[in-house]
Amino acid sequence: MRGPTPAGAEPRRASPARRPPLGWTLAALSLSMLLPSLSTSIANVGLPAMAAAFDAAFNEVQWVVIAYLLAVTTLIVGAGRLGDIAGRRRLLLGGIAVFTLATLLCGLAPNLPLLVAARALQGAGAACMMALTMAFVGESVPKERTGSVMGLLGTMSAVGTALGPSLGGVLIAVSGWRAVFLIGVPLGLLAFALTLRLPSGSAPATGAARGRFDTAGTALLALALGAYALAMTIEATAFGPPAIGLLAVSGAALGLFVIIERRAASPLLTLSMFRDPVLAAGLTTSALVSTVMMTTLVVGPFHLSRALGLDPASVGLAMSAGPAVAALAGVPAGRATDRFGPEAMVIVGLGGVIGGTAALSLMPVAAGVLGYVLPLVTVTAGYALFQAANNTAVMKDVSPHQRGLVSGMVNLSRNLGLITGASVMGAIFAFASGTSEVTTAASAKVARGTHWTFAVATLLVALGLAVVLALRARSRRSPGRRRTGPSSGRTGSSDLAEPPSPHHRSQKT
Structure with a gap:
């Protein structure tokens, strides 16, 4: 049982009631934003070397990129919603841990199928990092500095994208393609250590606000987005029966997703x-x-x-x-x-x-x-x-x-x-x-x-x-509408009937 901190005493670790220095927070969030972007771009430059190492055709080794992007795209909304339910700091730490472990597996993969599987796992961790990093800004940064911090995170994303090809080329020339992934392991460990210092922030939703995780909605959204992504990449510049069939699957899954979300007690996306x-x-x-x-x-x-x-x-x-x-x-x-x-x-x-x-x-x-x-x-x-x-x-x-x-x-x-x-x-x-x-x-x-x-x-x-x-x-x-939908987990059109907040959008424009 933890009592109050005596006057004048400084705790060694940040607690939910005491924020760490803003510099630590920005370092943790910046690194969590940089690593997924870096992993998106750094692998591209290594594709020729991977194709040669595994004696694989281009359309086969291309899945090293596609698997990562598919995992991020299909899981990122579910990761954000799960963070709201289970706690954002906890899930962000879990995402960094998965990302770092998967990055190590990528660097050690003995064959192409295992490398592709490890990249998909890396994308799952990256989805948690990308979804929850921006969410942390609202709880750990003063409101008047929100724009500046968002700009910093945008900078880190751009730095990761820009750094990937040049850094990857140097690493491949010096140590081979595996170094493209192994360089991310110590960076992932550093991101994990910095994130441990972040405040726990808002408590996870409880009671009626908590609800249950929308597993069916998440699966249908993943199917819709995955089929769409495959349709856009399966035939390169062509657009034949396989792509048309995948688009049909995507459309059907999206339609079912909308139907389920309208009926779910705790939907993944509140359509209102x-x-x-x-x-x-x-x-x-x-x-x-x-x-x-x-x-x-x-x-x-x-x-x-x-x-x-x-x-x-x-x-x-x-x-x-x-x-x-x-x-x-x-x-x-x-x-x-x-x-x-x-x-x-x-x-x-x-x-x-x-x-x-x-x-x-x-x-x-x-x-x-x-x-x-x-x-x-x-x-x-x-x-x-x-x-x-x-x-x-x-x-x-x-x-x-x-x-x-x-x-x-x-x-x-x-x-x-x-x-x-x-x-x-x-x-x-x-x-x-x-x-x-x-x-x-x-x-x-x-x-x-x-x-x-x-x-x-x-x-x-x-x-x-x-x-x-x-x-x-x-x-x-329509000045009477709220800035967002539900603020306490309720769903449906009634969310929009709540009184406007003091920070209503119409007062700023």
């Missing part, structure tokens, strides 16, 4: 939450902008190498400009969000992305490397501002027992965008180029594909901006 204009706009634009960001990673290498004739080292250097700018812009973007408000900065960020993609769709090949890199920098700077502002707008006034759920939904929308960008936008690029063999296509064809693909990307982000403006107008016309 989507009536909240801020949440609906945030999830929609997050998916659309993430689709465009993945497009830059898919189209960029081909445009720089085939259309502009750069060697691989120069291609890598040019491609690093975008993630580097996103990393540098993250913290200033967060501060701008705190100063000017998330709603205004979301619009400014989307405007930057639209300007950059429009320039890429029109820029002639004669403009050279700068003609590609400068618009790319504009896109990524706009993305950094959008991400900090959108995450702040979505998470700022969420009730304590829903922070994990909403954080998981934001990450889910982002991962759906990444899958769509890598598959659908890649197919548009190949179609517009007039060939499925983009690696050997003429420079003029590749340039044409680039222009058409970024024209489509511009339309997508413009659609996102229209959604933001329309839902913002709707929010102003």
Whole structure:
């Protein structure tokens, strides 16, 4: 039994009643955000070495990437909801432990099937880390600094994405492909040790607010998202019967998911939450902008190498400009969000992305490397501002027992965008180029594909901006609605009938 801390005495460990220094909290959250992003990008550069080591075809070794992304995408909402029920700190520690163990197994895997299985397990741990890191901001960071911290987390995500290819290339050259995974083990152990110092935060939901974990809903959502992801990747640029069949499975599973969620006593997703204009706009634009960001990673290498004739080292250097700018812009973007408000900065960020993609769709090949890199920098700077502002707008006034759920939904929308960008936008690029063999296509064809693909990307982000403006107008016309749905575990449309909170959205705009 623990008594009160005597006056003047300093406990050796942080307790729920005493927060650790903010620096420790930021270090733990930053590392928990960096590692999943680093693991997403660092494995790509090792695929050729893995294919050679296991004597595997590309479509086989590609599952090293797909398994990780599928696990993250299908489990991230369930991880957020489970954190709300069982305790976010406990589940975050468990996720880091699973991630670290799976990372070790990846580095020791004796064959490709075991490596793919270990990557899926690593993705499950990463889903917990990504879903719960943002949720912790609301409980461990002063509210007036939320935007700055969200910007920092966006920076760490961008740093992980940017660092992966360069770090992986060095590790493979020095120690082989296994070092790509083994380097993450000590980092995972450090993240676990730092997270132990985090406060326990809000107590897990109890009684009626706790409910039960929605196993059926989680399984159906995983099936719907998994089938969708497979449909988008199973046939590369083609779209035949297997992809159509998988999309049919995805649609049927999604329909059953909606039916079950409407009837469940403790649903995984409270569908009435989507009536909240801020949440609906945030999830929609997050998916659309993430689709465009993945497009830059898919189209960029081909445009720089085939259309502009750069060697691989120069291609890598040019491609690093975008993630580097996103990393540098993250913290200033967060501060701008705190100063000017998330709603205004979301619009400014989307405007930057639209300007950059429009320039890429029109820029002639004669403009050279700068003609590609400068618009790319504009896109990524706009993305950094959008991400900090959108995450702040979505998470700022969420009730304590829903922070994990909403954080998981934001990450889910982002991962759906990444899958769509890598598959659908890649197919548009190949179609517009007039060939499925983009690696050997003429420079003029590749340039044409680039222009058409970024024209489509511009339309997508413009659609996102229209959604933001329309839902913002709707929010102003309905000032009596709460910022979020249930705050105490209740479900249904009655959630929206509660009186507005002191921090109601309409008072800020």
